[in-house]
Amino acid sequence: MEIKPKRKLTEVLFLAALLLGAFVALMPFLYMVANSLKTYGETVTRVSSNPFSPRFWPRKLQWNNYLTIIRDDNMGHYFSNSLIIALITVSGIIATSTLAAYGFSKMRFPGRDRIFTVLLVTLMIPETVLLIPNFLIISSLRWVDRLAALTVPFMGSAFFIFFLRQFFKQIPDALMEAAKIDGASHLTILVRIMVPLIRAPLFTVFFLAFNGSWNALQWPMVVTQSDRWRPISVAVAKYVTEAGPETQLRMASAMVALAPILVIFLIAQKQITEAITNTGMKG
Amino acid sequence: MKKAIMLLSILALLTGFLFAGGGNEGASSAKAYDTVDPSGQTVVFWHASSKLHGEALEKIINEFNSTNEWGITVVPEFAGYYSDIYNKMTTAIAGNSTPDLVVGYQNSAASFQLSDTLVDLNGLVNNKAWGLSKEDRDDFIMDFLDQDVNAQFGGQRLGFPPNRSVQMTYYNQTWLEKLGFEAPPQSWDDFYAVCKAATESAGDTYGYAISTDASNIFAMVVSRGGSVLNKDQTLYTLNTPEMKDTMTFMKKLYDDGYGRKIAEKYGDQTDFGVGKVMFTTSSSAGIPYYDKAVMGSEKPFEWSLYAGPHSTKKPTLNLYGPSVSICKSTPEKELAAWLFLKHYTNTASQTEWVKATNYYPVRKSVKDSLSSYLVENPKYAESFEVLLNSDGYSEPPFIGWDEIRDMLDAGFNAILDGAAIEKTLIDMEMEANDIMASSAP
Numbered sequence: 001m002e003i004k005p006k007r008k009l010t011e012v013l014f015l016a017a018l019l020l021g022a023f024v025a026l027m028p029f030l031y032m033v034a035n036s037l038k039t040y041g042e043t044v045t046r047v048s049s050n051p052f053s054p055r056f057w058p059r060k061l062q063w064n065n066y067l068t069i070i071r072d073d074n075m076g077h078y079f080s081n082s083l084i085i086a087l088i089t090v091s092g093i094i095a096t097s098t099l100a101a102y103g104f105s106k107m108r109f110p111g112r113d114r115i116f117t118v119l120l121v122t123l124m125i126p127e128t129v130l131l132i133p134n135f136l137i138i139s140s141l142r143w144v145d146r147l148a149a150l151t152v153p154f155m156g157s158a159f160f161i162f163f164l165r166q167f168f169k170q171i172p173d174a175l176m177e178a179a180k181i182d183g184a185s186h187l188t189i190l191v192r193i194m195v196p197l198i199r200a201p202l203f204t205v206f207f208l209a210f211n212g213s214w215n216a217l218q219w220p221m222v223v224t225q226s227d228r229w230r231p232i233s234v235a236v237a238k239y240v241t242e243a244g245p246e247t248q249l250r251m252a253s254a255m256v257a258l259a260p261i262l263v264i265f266l267i268a269q270k271q272i273t274e275a276i277t278n279t280g281m282k283g
Numbered sequence: 284m285k286k287a288i289m290l291l292s293i294l295a296l297l298t299g300f301l302f303a304g305g306g307n308e309g310a311s312s313a314k315a316y317d318t319v320d321p322s323g324q325t326v327v328f329w330h331a332s333s334k335l336h337g338e339a340l341e342k343i344i345n346e347f348n349s350t351n352e353w354g355i356t357v358v359p360e361f362a363g364y365y366s367d368i369y370n371k372m373t374t375a376i377a378g379n380s381t382p383d384l385v386v387g388y389q390n391s392a393a394s395f396q397l398s399d400t401l402v403d404l405n406g407l408v409n410n411k412a413w414g415l416s417k418e419d420r421d422d423f424i425m426d427f428l429d430q431d432v433n434a435q436f437g438g439q440r441l442g443f444p445p446n447r448s449v450q451m452t453y454y455n456q457t458w459l460e461k462l463g464f465e466a467p468p469q470s471w472d473d474f475y476a477v478c479k480a481a482t483e484s485a486g487d488t489y490g491y492a493i494s495t496d497a498s499n500i501f502a503m504v505v506s507r508g509g510s511v512l513n514k515d516q517t518l519y520t521l522n523t524p525e526m527k528d529t530m531t532f533m534k535k536l537y538d539d540g541y542g543r544k545i546a547e548k549y550g551d552q553t554d555f556g557v558g559k560v561m562f563t564t565s566s567s568a569g570i571p572y573y574d575k576a577v578m579g580s581e582k583p584f585e586w587s588l589y590a591g592p593h594s595t596k597k598p599t600l601n602l603y604g605p606s607v608s609i610c611k612s613t614p615e616k617e618l619a620a621w622l623f624l625k626h627y628t629n630t631a632s633q634t635e636w637v638k639a640t641n642y643y644p645v646r647k648s649v650k651d652s653l654s655s656y657l658v659e660n661p662k663y664a665e666s667f668e669v670l671l672n673s674d675g676y677s678e679p680p681f682i683g684w685d686e687i688r689d690m691l692d693a694g695f696n697a698i699l700d701g702a703a704i705e706k707t708l709i710d711m712e713m714e715a716n717d718i719m720a721s722s723a724p
Contacts, residue, residue: 041579
């Protein structure tokens with residue numbers, strides 16, 4: 001079948017718009033890469049907003065910046081802290097959100113919908129308002145400067161419960177009824193039947209929760225008192241002082257901090273896109 | 284919105300006060316520490332010094348820990364930048380888990396004192412046994428020390444300074460001389476003339492990188508002999524002739540194309556480094572960064588810095604810097620914290636601190652021990668001379684000043700973009716005094 005010229009032109013224009021959008025989205029990343037390989041002087045005087053200009057890029061690649069942050073600034077320690085914190089938090093979120101979402105969508109108990117509404121209302125509370133009450137709880141539990149303070153408070157999330165509930169609701173109850181007739185308990189139904197059906201949304205939860213945990217800055221600053229459990233976000237913040245920024249080191253550390261997020265997204269992008277398309281949610 | 288955030292913040296601090304059970308009982312009068320024994324105390328210090336600054340601070344602390352006769356141990360904890368420390372302190376006050384020493388700006392200290400968290404250091408400074416000797420008092424730059432005496436809290440001394448910085452005007456000396464000027468302009472009219480000449484000398488150059496930051500506004504107002512507070516420091520005065528002159532001058536410079544707003548943070552460093560702008564105003568702590576920017580550019584040039592134009596007899600400077608406050612705990616801990624502060628500000632520690640940070644010391648005697656450093660760092664030496672030959676003024680140390688700073692920044696921007704000067708200043712003055720009234724202790 002021959003494509004009409006008008007349709008062809010529309011497609012070309014659409015593609016051009018997409019390419020332009022992708023280019024704009026890619027600019028900060030390119031800026032980060034270029035500046036992570038410059039000298040301080042170059043980050044200040046060799047600047048251009050056009051990545052096709054030689055001034056956008058360093059004269060000579062300064063790989064030393066990466067060596068400096070890893071060797072002198074102990075970036076490896078912060079990186080592993082972030083990884084441990086994020087993995088524990090995400091495991092907790094997936095466990096609690098899956099169980100709760102299943103309960104809210106497939107089980108019947110008194111006050112179910114009211115409790116769910118209250119849960120949704122908690123989404124409206126700004127994070128800043130919760131800072132002091134949360135800290136008081138952590139402090140009374142003597143968790144300050146401990147791993148638990150950085151992970152446990154974030155293992156429950158109203159947003160992810162709501163998100164997964166939407167998917168559970170799409171699964172026909174007949175599947176559950178059939179399993180029940182075969183003698184399966186709720187936990188068996190959840191683990192053996194439901195979870196395999198919501199793999200894509202679970203990947204999305206994993207990615208979003210990992211991202212949130214990895215990028216958190218305010219809470220880790222408040223509940224840590226030493227470098228023992230401080231995450232990489234705190235290390236990146238160290239490169240700004242009253243006098244000026246160490247832009248090249250800041251960008252190099254941001255590159256290191258970005259790496260896991262990028263890897264996870266590249267691996268799971270298909271599932272993430274699929275889940276977001278199914279819910280109609282935008283990223 | 285800003286005001287709402289500030290009120291929320293104050294509310295949080297007051298809530299903290301309630302949760303903390305009214306704060307700890309300290310020993311604030313001068314005599315209260317006479318018989319106190321600080322031996323064996325451990326003191327936790329929340330600071331904002333990272334990288335080289337952090338290493339220098341750690342060195343000073345290690346030296347104190349290994350040499351002090353009372354066996355006091357100071358534990359340094361990097362707590363983020365000043366805004367992070369403010370948040371951390373707000374929650375710590377609520378959780379009754381404040382550190383023993385905390386670094387912060389004077390208006391932050393005032394906010395903490397709303398919950399009666401800090402020790403009035405007058406009791407320690409004036410103590411006969413532990414306080415400052417006559418020699419110390421003669422050696423300290425008293426203008427620096429007095430910045431922490433807070434009129435909002437009846438003259439309580441809420442902090443002690445380990446260093447200070449000033450707002451200075453950086454200029455391209457090579458270019459200035461090429462334009463036929465022997466020295467940087469001392470009056471505002473001459474400043475305009477140089478900016479005009481610099482703008483007209485080449486295609487894409489301009490005279491002054493206009494920072495709309497409140498520190499810059501304050502510096503320009505005091506350079507005209509003005510102030511942002513009335514005499515007894517009870518009201519903000521933002522609609523003064525000096526403030527109007529400042530805004531009118533900058534608006535003209537901007538409209539005529541001889542001054543441009545700084546579009547992004549440190550963007551003026553970029554323009555200065557590539558020789559695009561003649562003057563820019565920034566913290567003296569930025570000297571090494573400016574130096575690296577100029578030396579790293581394709582065409583390095585000679586540059587220097589000075590106090591900036593002024594209509595007062597002597598040049599004026601906006602003096603600022605964080606201080607270290609002692610949180611209320613036990614008299615033993617408070618005294619131990621004070622003894623560390625004395626060590627941190629003695630001549631030897633100050634010398635090390637200055638070398639690592641490029642800040643100005645708080646003792647005059649440090650200049651002698653810095654002789655070789657001054658030779659190796661001529662720009663710092665020049666700036667030190669400027670400091671010694673100028674009158675220093677400091678921004679209000681009051682609760683709510685941060686919000687007023689943001690408002691001044693926005694107001695200055697609006698004026699440059701066409702808002703009526705007088706109306707904007709009247710509105711800002713009213714708003715500032717509302718903030719002052721609502722945040723008074």
